Amino acid sequence: MRDDICPKCSSGAVMAGVEVRDRGPNGPQPLRVRVEEPLPEKVPFFYVQGEAFGTVRAWICASCGFTELYTDNLNALYEAYRKGTP
Secondary structure, three states: OOOOOOOOOOOOOEEEEEEOEEEEOOEEEEOEEEEEOOOOOOOOOOOOOOEEEEEEEEEEEOOOOOEEEEEOOHHHHHHHHHOOOO
């Protein structure tokens, strides 16, 4: 739907990049994806675990309501994810 055409109903009435929010401890917060790097076998005394974040945005068809979600910061998220996969 990022091409501004709804794949479900073919409408061109698409709301692009709408912020998605969720309830947080201090009120509504933008919805985020978080990927942690795995811990090493031997954790040093001073160690900060790597992590990456991405913000979720929505593309919504104003005609039928079909919604697609997309996440930004893909390179950093994928790098953190790959460190935990064999």
